[in-house]
Amino acid sequence: MEEAFATEIAKSLLGKLSSFASEEFCLAWGLDADLDHLEEILSAINAVLHDAEKQQEQNDKIRLWLQKLREVLYDAEDVLDEVECETLRRKVVKTTGSTSRKVQRFFSRSNMIAFRLRMGHKIKNIIGRLARIESLKSQFNLSEQTIDSHVLHEETVMNRSFESFSGLIGRDKDKERIINLLVEPFKVGDAHPLVFSIVGMGGLGKTALAKSVHDDEIVKTNFEMKIEACVSDGFGLKQVIQKILKSATGDRCADLDEGELKKKLEAILNGRKYLLLLDDVWNEDAQKWLLLKPSLSKGAFGSKVIVTTRSQRVAEIMGTVSAYNLSILGQEHCLSLFYKCAFKERQMELYPDLVGIGKEIVAKCKQIPLAVINLGTQLYGKVDEKEWESVRDSEKWEEKGDALKTTKFPNLVVICQFLTPSLFFIQLFLTSQIKSILFADSLEGPTCKTDFEKCLSKSKHLRSLELLDDSEFEAFPEMIGTLKHLRYLSFDKNTKIKRLPKSIFKLQNLQALIVGEGLEELPRDVRYMISLRFLFLFTKQNRLPQGGIGCLECLQTLIIVLCENLEYFCEDMQGLKSLRKLFISGCNNLISLPRSMKCLTALEKLLIIGCENLDLMTIEEGKEEEIQTLSLQTVLLAGLPATLALPTQFLQGSTNSLRIFIIRNCPNIRVISECFGNLKKLQNLRIIDCPRLSKRCQKETGEDWPKIAHIPKIEIDDDDIEEETSNQGPVSSDLLQTV
Incomplete structure (x- = not known):
């Protein structure tokens, strides 16, 4: 559901605004006050988003409110991206060392003032639109929640869903292997603390497995202190230490600065053998981990850290031993899990036909436990065969399963298939806020090249552009250099593009480039x-x-x-x-x-x-x-x-x-x-x-x-x-x- 993306977009924007605060260019351009105001109003809206997304299924007004919010958030994302783009452009021009009149004009005071006025106007426009949306939230009686309570809620729901329904079905061997590693005595030469990562895609039950290990009686007897913290929303040093302290002492220590928090954490861990669970880590910035690690090393030898993550890179950065790659659940275990979630006691014996339909449903779940649990609980206590068949034959739940594999910040994707090229390009023109275009078929026909250029010209805020098949294209249009927000460009199946236009190297935001064989x-x-x-x-x-x-x-x-x-x-x-x-x-x-x-x-x-x-x-x-x-x-x-x-x-x-x-x-x-x-x-x-x-x-x-x-x-x-x-x-x- 697209409206549900509002929380992720808001989190992303707040993270970007936080990083902008210390950037020199914001101060030089006089944008700091506007950005502070934008961060303040966005934080107020973010506080109620979790409750709004829970209620939208039963309240059309809230769903419409979230839809309008999402549109403004996308525009805000584009504006902040524009500020970033300009910064990168200036960095490139500055490093070339050119003294031409064109470059001098680029860095002139009048040019900077013009940019500041233009950006200031756009940011104020975003603030005004957000303020109007923020004023409407009082109509819905939405409850405010801090980030910590949001995380705690997510963590509790995940734990409850897996532990109460699944009983960790099919994970006994995984659990035993991990426990054996954790209870191994410390040896000279071992890393301190030992950091062990559980890696796997969303929905496999990493958190539930780690929590089950963390709470196991054998593990409890091997550690003086057990701590857990969910860090899915960020890995800033202050934020992570506060969560660790909250788990260890019950006090978040919100009034302490970063230095005081470090000292308090080190004093608590000093000389004590602890087990720390860091759940749902997304941070791939090694520097952030290296800032936290010295404080964790104050514990006694034999202290250990469990990390759960979807990212192999996270495991590479943090792990001191080989990561544990959690596999999909076996088909028989998936069936057991589904029947446990879907049937009351002895119902299976009374409704053998439902058992057969259930087997077909589970076959579609791709052996992902969370998908199995979601479908099983949806059918819990229901004995009408038509309802079970409706779930089996529906494609909607597959979207939920696929969503488990998406990146943390989903974006819009438009797939253009050229059965009738002009018709599809017209549809594209009518679609607003396009972030990604994927051309699935060849670009052929007398008008396709022209239409392709028109398509790009209408997608100024494009983040991703991919050609999946060979085409008649021999060159990208010069205007591709105007897609300054573009992050991903791929044309590896194309054999006819021999040279890249000079304008393409103006894409200072581009993060991935996959070229074709003809280059x-x-x-x-x-x-x-x-x-x-x-x-x-x-x-x-x-x-x-x-x-x-x-x-x-x-x-x-x-x-x-x-x-x-x-x-x-x-x-x-x-x-x-x-x-x-x-x-x-x-x-x-x-x-x-x-x-x-x-x-x-x-x-x-x-x-x-x-x-x-x-x-x-x-x-x-x-x-x-x-x-x-x-x-x-x-x-x-x-x-x-x-x-x-x-x-x-x-x-x-x-x-x-x-x-x-x-x-x-x-x-x-x-x-x-x-x-x-x-x-x-x-x-x-x-x-x-x-x-x-x-x-x-x-x-x-x-x-x-x-x-x-x-x-x-x-x-x-x-x-x-x-x-x-x-x-x-x-x-x-x-x-x-x-x-």
């Missing part, structure tokens, strides 16, 4: 896309230019595939300060990687596959340099016949982080590097289709066995070597999913 060149101007975090690249260049990709300081994932002409990377890769994942595949003419690879201190996953002429030792050419501390956790090298040895310096930098190392079909690598003996965190080593290397690494008899004997899990070709002391499961054969 001949990615110009240096890509450096102006300063918000880019994800880049999927095909190119026909033989060298990536200096001052291009290497300048993308925010880039986190770089995937380069099937670039048959590519021989050399850019030498300035040290500029990729945030790069965490690098995947290179099918670049058969690639000869070398730059020495600056050794400066990628944030890199966690490196996968290089099918590059026949690549010699990895080029990373270490030139004078020997000081070894940098790296963050590599996973390395996969496959199909590299020209590589004769592993880059020692590169591996030495990963001594304290590398956990998984796979070498496959690299027949000319003959020796394991001496530095492998220092990789103390390495848990999994696989050597496959590397005959010379495999021979040297055979257990007990191989010349290189002493270098790797400390690794818990080793697989060499078809042999599976595992130390008796290892608790690790088998290495996953589908490691590409880690990308």
